Structure formats: structure tokens, C-alpha cells
Amino acid sequence: MENSRGFYDKSDDFFRTMYSSIAKENTNVDKILFVGTFPLRQSSFLSGLNNVVAYPMHERPNHSGRAIFSDTFGFTEEEIKHLLEKKHQNKKLKELRLYYNGYRTSTGVHIYNPHSVISCLEKNEIDNYWINSGSATTFVEILKKCESGVKDRLHNIIYSHFFCQDQDVIESVGQDESVVSLDVVLVPYLRYNDLTKPEINSLCTLLYYSGYLTMVPGSYIMGNVKLVIPNREVACQWILWIFEVIGMEYTKTNEIYESLFKKDIVTFCNKFPLLYMELMSCFDIAGLKKGKLHETWYHIFVLGTLAMYHGVEYRVESNREAGDGRPDVRIIPINQNKTDSITYEFKRTENEDSDIMKHATKVALDQIFDKCYRMSLPNHVKEIVEVGIAFCDKVAFVSARCLKRKKEIITKNEDWEVVSEWETGKVE
Structure with missing residues (x-):
């Protein structure tokens, strides 16, 4: 979004036409999988597609007790243990939990950030890999536009996250009373234009789907959800944002x-x-x-x-x-x-x-x-x-x-x- 340079509406039309031509009446295409996107129906350039189904992390479990893709949004704990065993780095499990775990699905599955885990194992060093992999200019500019009350609420969850760091962060999210969460309503079909004058719900929807916030397990009810910061790597990005926002x-x-x-x-x-x-x-x-x-x-x-x-x-x-x-x-x-x-x-x-x-x-x-x-x-x-x-x-x-x-x-x-x-x- 930070690269739209004022051409968002024009690019929106272009991509809507392009994806429609690729997906509709194309006998060579059976299904298309989009990963890491916002809810698709009615959402900007993907709204021209038919039979679109979204599977967010807060998707409710079906009759079998499993939410579709709930264990494939990232690495699970068992997959992390297997990777560490293959790399002979079993002692790193606690650090990986602290820095890269913390994402939760509606079924309570623990999800690790795959990009950061792979980078960590390749370089044999705990670092902030994911937050350094892309630009956060858009988020900083949006945060600057927020009213002081919104900034204060965000500020509180940042320091609350660190306040709980002495416990196993993954286990404490949503369970410890001292964790301050954001009670918000997720906007079903967020558009970029909704963020020109951001309020708490649209802002947190963007942050949630972008991975900077995660839900407290069991908190999602009819669009209402409690959100917290998932892990140390993401929390460090929030700290940097504070300094950028206040100059x-x-x-x-x-x-x-x-x-x-x-x-x-x-x-x-x-x-x-x-x-x-x-x-x-x-x-x-x-x-x-x-x-x-x-x-x-x-x-x-x-x-x-x-x-x-x-x-x-x-x-x-x-x-x-x-x-x-x-x-x-x-x-x-x-x-x-x-x-x-x-x-x-x-x-x-x-x-x-x-x-x-x-x-x-x-x-x-x-x-x-x-x-x-x-x-x-x-x-x-x-x-x-x-x-x-x-x-x-x-x-x-x-x-x-x-x-x-x-x-x-x-x-x-x-x-x-x-x-x-x-x-x-x-x-x-």
C-alpha cells in the first residue's frame, strides 16, 4: 500500500480485470489459492471472482472439531520440535517460543512464524527477521493519523506484553489477568480507503490480518474479538513504531x-x-x-x-x-x-x-x-x-x-x- 503513490483506484480496476480474466472461464484453472490476503468477497480487486471462500485464523471449528487450515497457517509446535531435532538445536525451543510463537487459531493451535523460524535456523541466531522483511511505512503513517485515545490503547497493550514476559508468553496469552487486550470488532471487508481516517476497529483489523496482533483464544464472538501482541519479535516492531510515531x-x-x-x-x-x-x-x-x-x-x-x-x-x-x-x-x-x-x-x-x-x-x-x-x-x-x-x-x-x-x-x-x-x- 505504501507503494500505491496515489494510484490505488486505478490499480484496483486493473487487478480486478486481470484476476477475473485468469480465473473465470479458464479451463486450465481448477482452483486458485491466495495466501496472506484480507477477506476476499467484496474486497477491492478480488471482488470480481466467484465462489470465493475465506479461511481466517478465527474460523470456527466444524462438526469434526477442526477449523479448516487451522494447523497450516504456520509451523506447529510439533513441526518446530522436528526441525530443531534435525538441526540438533533442541535447546532453542524456549527462545523460539518467545520470539516467533504466539499466533492462535480458534482451536487453540499454537502457530509459529515460518519465515522467522527458517531464517533463525539457517543463521543459527535469534533475530527480528520477519519485521525486517518488508516496509512498515503504511502502518506508521496510519498510526500518526490516529486520535490520542487510540494511540493510548495501543500503547497499553505494548507494555502489557512485556510486563508478562517472565511467564511463558505462549501460555500466558489470554490466560494471565495482567495481559491487556484490545476489545474490537473486526471489519468484514476492509478497504484501503477505510484507513484514510482510521478508527480502532479498522486499524486493528488491518493489524490483525497483517500479523501484528493475534486473537485471545475463544474470544471471537460474532465479529467481536480480543487482540494482543503475539510474540517478542512483533513487540519489538511495536516499540520502534512508538518512536517513529512520536518523532x-x-x-x-x-x-x-x-x-x-x-x-x-x-x-x-x-x-x-x-x-x-x-x-x-x-x-x-x-x-x-x-x-x-x-x-x-x-x-x-x-x-x-x-x-x-x-x-x-x-x-x-x-x-x-x-x-x-x-x-x-x-x-x-x-x-x-x-x-x-x-x-x-x-x-x-x-x-x-x-x-x-x-x-x-x-x-x-x-x-x-x-x-x-x-x-x-x-x-x-x-x-x-x-x-x-x-x-x-x-x-x-x-x-x-x-x-x-x-x-x-x-x-x-x-x-x-x-x-x-x-x-x-x-x-x-
């Missing part, structure tokens, strides 16, 4: 978070509040105060932007048991060559006064110490960055400290030495 460079955000891996807590303490204010100026925080999500909004915000680190070298954990409590977010190195770890603790204040927010960050850092979060890290971790962040609506305040291991065997908090400390607004 902010993704690399800018990446550099700020990367500063903690370089132990540059001065940069993080000074720049994170500015980044947060810039991002949040585009979204309606007040609109969330009435809902359940408001309690974990700030948590979800940071977790979502940290998702890029979750993979082969690091594991991003949220609310996992550690020491005597549950730290909000921790980045723990999986790769033995990575020796640094980061712990985040968040506090929400009712007042934007800097002294109040500063005190809240100190409480957060004290909690990290008192709850012994340092004690449950892998033995190869040599350095820790502990970060306390206080939020009040669209304002943030940060205090952080860097620590270095003093002993080979850690038995108490004091076996870590504080080598530097900083806070927002402090002068060097």
Missing part, C-alpha cells in the same frame, strides 16, 4: 540505557528524566488512573523499553523472587563473558517536589539492600548497578550506585563495595 530516535533511548552497562550513572540519572518526560508527553497518563494498569504503569514503561536486552546474552526479569523479596526489574547476564547486572526498583509519589521524589529513590535503593537482592545473582557477576526511580505522572527522578564484588564468594550484602553514586540534579 523520537530509537538510538537516543538505546544510548541512555546503554550508559548503565558502561557504569556511566551520571548520564543515566541526568538524561532518563528528560527522556521519560519527552515520551510521556505523547500519552495520557491521567486516563490510566482509573484502571488496574495505573499501579504498574511506570514499571511497565521501563520494562518495555528494556525488552531489547532480553535474549541470548541477558535475561530481563520482572517481579521474580530474589533474596527476601521481588525486585521490580533485573537484567541478569546469561553469557558467562558478561559480568554486569542491573537492578531497578520503582516508587510512585503523589507530589513532584524534588525532595520528596529524591527521598523515594533512596527508599528504593534501601529496599534493594534490605531485601538482599544482590545475593541471588550468578557467580560470574562482578559488577552491579542499582537504580531507584521515582515517578509522579510525567516526572521522574533517579538515584543510582555502582558496586564491585569484593570477595570471590558472596555471603552477605557487605561483600559488595559501592564505588560510585549519583542522582538527578547533582552537580559534578
